[in-house]
Amino acid sequence: METEPGSSLPSTQFPVRSTAIVYHPRRQVDVAPRETSIYMRQLIVVTLLLSLVAQVQPLAAQVESALDPATAGDAGGVEITYIANEGFLLVGEDRGVLVDALFDVGVRGYPRVPEEIRRGLEGSSGRFRNVRLILASHYHADHFAAGPVARALENNTAAILISTEQAADRVRQVIPEMSTMAARVIGLFPPQGKSQTVTVAGIRVEVFNLHHGRDRPEIHNLGFLLEIAGVKILHIGDTEAAAEVFAPYGLAGETIDVALLPYWYLLHPKWQGVVRDHIRPKQIVAMHLPVAEAAGSYFEPAGNLPGLLAAIDAAFPGTLAPTRPLETMSFRGEGE
Numbered sequence: 001m002e003t004e005p006g007s008s009l010p011s012t013q014f015p016v017r018s019t020a021i022v023y024h025p026r027r028q029v030d031v032a033p034r035e036t037s038i039y040m041r042q043l044i045v046v047t048l049l050l051s052l053v054a055q056v057q058p059l060a061a062q063v064e065s066a067l068d069p070a071t072a073g074d075a076g077g078v079e080i081t082y083i084a085n086e087g088f089l090l091v092g093e094d095r096g097v098l099v100d101a102l103f104d105v106g107v108r109g110y111p112r113v114p115e116e117i118r119r120g121l122e123g124s125s126g127r128f129r130n131v132r133l134i135l136a137s138h139y140h141a142d143h144f145a146a147g148p149v150a151r152a153l154e155n156n157t158a159a160i161l162i163s164t165e166q167a168a169d170r171v172r173q174v175i176p177e178m179s180t181m182a183a184r185v186i187g188l189f190p191p192q193g194k195s196q197t198v199t200v201a202g203i204r205v206e207v208f209n210l211h212h213g214r215d216r217p218e219i220h221n222l223g224f225l226l227e228i229a230g231v232k233i234l235h236i237g238d239t240e241a242a243a244e245v246f247a248p249y250g251l252a253g254e255t256i257d258v259a260l261l262p263y264w265y266l267l268h269p270k271w272q273g274v275v276r277d278h279i280r281p282k283q284i285v286a287m288h289l290p291v292a293e294a295a296g297s298y299f300e301p302a303g304n305l306p307g308l309l310a311a312i313d314a315a316f317p318g319t320l321a322p323t324r325p326l327e328t329m330s331f332r333g334e335g336e
C-alpha cells in the first residue's frame with residue numbers, strides 16, 4: 001500500500017472548473033439531459049472537440065506484465081488493478097477510474113476490500129490519488145457503500161460519482177445538506193436497450209442498463225464501456241442479462257479489448273453465448289469469484305476455487321482471474 005501524506009487534496013476547490021460532464025446521445029437516448037448552464041454548454045463544446053481529437057482507433061490489448069504498477073501507466077496503455085470482488089482501479093494517461101471498489105461490509109462468501117486499501121481509496125492517496133471518476137454498477141453491499149463513496153468524494157474534489165439513481169440517492173443522504181459535493185453525485189439509468197455516454201475529465205464512458213436478474217427487476221444495474229488510452233474496457237456489474245438484452249447495444253462491433261465479467265457468464269451455456277456472440281472481447285477478466293473459504297455451493301459445479309478457475313479456463317482459455325488485492329494487469333494498444 002503506497003501512501004503519500006499531503007498529496008491527497010487536489011488544489012482546485014471547484015470541481016466543475018476542472019471536470020466537464022458531457023451528455024451526448026451516441027445511439028438513441030431517451031433520457032433527458034440534465035439542465036446545463038451556459039458555462040457548462042461551453043465546456044461541453046470544448047470537451048466534445050477534445051474528445052473527437054482524442055479518438056483513437058480500437059487497439060488490441062495484450063497482457064503485458066503484472067509487475068511494475070508505477071511505470072506501465074506512464075508508458076501508455078492501461079493498468080487494471082484488482083481491489084476486491086468486482087472492484088477495480090483503471091489507470092491510463094495519469095487518470096484513474098474506480099469501478100465497484102468503494103464498499104465496506106461486503107456480502108458473505110465474496111471478497112471485501114482490505115481495511116488498509118479502503119483507507120487509501122477513501123483518502124485518495126498513493127495509487128488512488130489521480131482518480132477522476134468513481135463508478136458503481138449498483139448499490140449492493142459487495143459493490144458500493146455510501147459512506148466510503150462520500151468520503152472519497154470529500155477527499156478528492158476532482159472526482160465524480162456515476163451510478164444508478166438508487167445508489168446516488170444513498171450518497172446524497174450521507175453528505176451535508178449544503179455540500180457542493182452533491183453536484184458530483186450523478187445518478188443515471190437509461191431505458192433498457194439504450195445507452196448514455198458521459199465524458200468526465202476526458203474519460204469517455206458509455207453507460208448501459210443491464211438488469212440485475214429476472215427475479216430482482218427492482219435493482220437497477222449498470223454496465224460501463226470505457227475507453228482509456230485507446231483501450232476499450234467493459235464492466236457489466238452483476239447482471240444475468242441474456243442475449244436479447246445485450247444485442248441492442250451492439251457491443252460485438254465495438255472491438256472490446258478487456259471485458260470484466262462475473263464468473264457465471266463464463267460457466268453457464270446461456271451466458272457463455274452472450275460472451276461469444278454479443279461481447280466478443282479480446283481479453284476476459286473474471287470477477288465476483290467467491291473467497292476460497294466460501295461454502296462448497298458457491299463453487300458449483302466445480303467444488304472449490306481452484307476447480308472453478310480451471311472450469312473457467314477450460315471454457316475461455318487465457319481468462320485472467322485476479323484474486324489477490326492490488327494484483328495489477330497492464331494492457332497496451334497495438335502499435336504503441
Ligand SMILES: [Zn+2]
Binds near residue numbers: 142143
Ligand atoms: Zn454482487
